[in-house]
Amino acid sequence: MTSTTQWTYAPAPESRDIARLRPSYQMYVDGRFRDGAGEPLKTVNPATEEVLAEVATASASDVDDAVKAARRAFDEVWGPMPGAERAKYLFRIARLIQERSRELAVLESLDNGKPIRESRDVDVPLAAAHFFHHAGWADKLDHAGYGPDPKPIGVAGQVIPWNFPLLMAAWKIAPALACGNTVLLKPAETTPLSALVLAEICQQADLPPGVVNIIPGAGDVGAELVNHAGVDKIAFTGSTEVGKLIQRSLAGTGRKLTLELGGKAANILFDDAPLDQAVEGIVNGIFFNQGHVCCAGSRVLVQESVVEEVLDKLRYRVSTLRVGDPLDKNTDVGAINSRQQLQKITELVDSGDAEGAHRWTSPCPLPDKGFFFAPTVFSDVSQAMRIAREEIFGPVLSVLTFRTPDEAVAKANNTPYGLSAGVWTDKGSRILWMAGKMRAGVVWANTFNRFDPAAPFGGYKESGFGREGGRAGLEAYLDV
Ligand code: NDP
Numbered sequence: 129m130t131s132t133t134q135w136t137y138a139p140a141p142e143s144r145d146i147a148r149l150r151p152s153y154q155m156y157v158d159g160r161f162r163d164g165a166g167e168p169l170k171t172v173n174p175a176t177e178e179v180l181a182e183v184a185t186a187s188a189s190d191v192d193d194a195v196k197a198a199r200r201a202f203d204e205v206w207g208p209m210p211g212a213e214r215a216k217y218l219f220r221i222a223r224l225i226q227e228r229s230r231e232l233a234v235l236e237s238l239d240n241g242k243p244i245r246e247s248r249d250v251d252v253p254l255a256a257a258h259f260f261h262h263a264g265w266a267d268k269l270d271h272a273g274y275g276p277d278p279k280p281i282g283v284a285g286q287v288i289p290w291n292f293p294l295l296m297a298a299w300k301i302a303p304a305l306a307c308g309n310t311v312l313l314k315p316a317e318t319t320p321l322s323a324l325v326l327a328e329i330c331q332q333a334d335l336p337p338g339v340v341n342i343i344p345g346a347g348d349v350g351a352e353l354v355n356h357a358g359v360d361k362i363a364f365t366g367s368t369e370v371g372k373l374i375q376r377s378l379a380g381t382g383r384k385l386t387l388e389l390g391g392k393a394a395n396i397l398f399d400d401a402p403l404d405q406a407v408e409g410i411v412n413g414i415f416f417n418q419g420h421v422c423c424a425g426s427r428v429l430v431q432e433s434v435v436e437e438v439l440d441k442l443r444y445r446v447s448t449l450r451v452g453d454p455l456d457k458n459t460d461v462g463a464i465n466s467r468q469q470l471q472k473i474t475e476l477v478d479s480g481d482a483e484g485a486h487r488w489t490s491p492c493p494l495p496d497k498g499f500f501f502a503p504t505v506f507s508d509v510s511q512a513m514r515i516a517r518e519e520i521f522g523p524v525l526s527v528l529t530f531r532t533p534d535e536a537v538a539k540a541n542n543t544p545y546g547l548s549a550g551v552w553t554d555k556g557s558r559i560l561w562m563a564g565k566m567r568a569g570v571v572w573a574n575t576f577n578r579f580d581p582a583a584p585f586g587g588y589k590e591s592g593f594g595r596e597g598g599r600a601g602l603e604a605y606l607d608v
Pocket residue numbers: 287288289290291314315316317318345346347348349350351352354365366367368370371373374388389390391421422469472519520521
């Protein structure tokens with residue numbers, strides 16, 4: 129075991145006042161905030177279990193109103209508008225996200241449970257970056273490689289999950305608008321607030337009514353949106369199970385679909401890698417955002433000759449992660465997003481125990497209230513175990529071993545998913561060889577969880593199809 133002095137930290141909480149939390153939020157349709165005819169939902173702070181706010185939800189007729197508003201906006205305003213004009217709105221939205229960044233970061237941490245350090249330094253800046261990036265494309269679509277005058281698809285229906293609420297909204301909305309589409313977005317039931325502040329930002333940016341519509345609600349609102357015949361294209365991020373349902377209901381309709389689903393990424397560590405740096409990358413790969421990351425490096429494959437050394441370093445490093453109040457600037461791992469997700473993580477971890485893996489759990493103290501799970505590392509994991517096959521979507525790492533590069537590739541690809549992978553080695557030639565062999569949409573080399581709006585992101589197999597980001601991501605919103 130490595131030994132170093134551990135520093136203690138005084139609490140450094142960010143003030144929640146800046147989130148300007150209101151007791152109730154309305155949905156955003158046709159440029160106006162209004163109540164919905166659905167049963168309002170209560171959104172909860174997962175770190176304290178207190179109700180944060182009541183949020184209006186859409187009924188079937190509200191979804192229909194929003195589709196009509198989006199169609200009108202597409203036909204009359206946004207579709208015909210020159211790209212250079214559309215770009216101005218996207219730039220404006222990007223700048224307003226930056227101006228309101230502290231408010232958005234605190235609100236996101238309250239509603240989602242993620243550490244303020246991450247919402248402040250990752251989610252919000254990346255959301256702004258997606259609007260900046262796509263603003264740049266809006267007047268250059270002729271040069272994107274999709275023909276001389278590529279046309280938008282029309283009205284896009286977008287359904288997003290709870291793990292990166294604002295960032296996923298930006299990933300979805302920015303390319304759609306840049307290409308000239310109008311959108312309806314359904315945020316996840318447990319994290320609707322930042323998307324509604326983004327709606328305020330759209331209003332502040334003078335975005336024409338109907339171009340962006342935000343319709344909160346549960347899965348039934350998502351299903352209503354997906355099945356509405358007036359929606360030309362669906363973009364979904366979430367579980368593979370719901371993705372399959374959506375694909376089934378769209379089959380034969382001629383409506384377009386992109387799916388960004390689950391993952392069980394392999395993060396592969398060769399014995400020639402700088403081990404301390406690799407351990408940092410492994411920790412970031414799985415404990416970032418409590419492991420609620422579709423591309424999380426949830427399976428680490430370690431070359432057998434260094435596995436004991438790596439496990440020692442890993443346990444020591446993980447034991448220094450501070451788990452607790454998401455608003456504290458020292459917190460590394462925040463709250464699990466919901467009781468339901470906590471139950472799912474607990475069930476899968478129990479299955480790891482039952483199937484004979486060796487569990488190590490960080491001895492860190494956990495808060496008395498709220499949904500928290502101590503960072504956990506399983507070793508002696510075999511490929512058949514559920515913890516090696518299923519997406520846990522929590523702060524739980526499964527460590528497996530390999531001897532040769534071929535074995536590493538075979539194990540990495542032995543999954544129904546194919547979203548991301550990581551390789552840690554000193555040899556550039558090996559990185560290129562591995563990257564060519566792995567069926568993963570993104571392969572990170574000597575780093576992990578790096579995101580950039582210019583880089584396409586998406587999966588193979590049960591991780592979905594279609595790309596988001598970069599030039600490739602435009603294809604999903606153009607009639608090509
Ligand atoms: P879901 O796939 O159910 O949720 C994703 C989004 O789809 C949410 O907005 C949800 O609404 C909505 N939705 C649910 N049912 C339907 C439907 N029939 N038609 C259209 N939209 C629908 O994920 P969960 O939140 O239930 O999480 C379950 C598991 O999925 C997690 O434990 C995790 O393993 C995985 N997951 C993976 C993600 C990824 O990015 N790969 C993201 C989220 C979850 P609502 O939230 O209101 O139910």
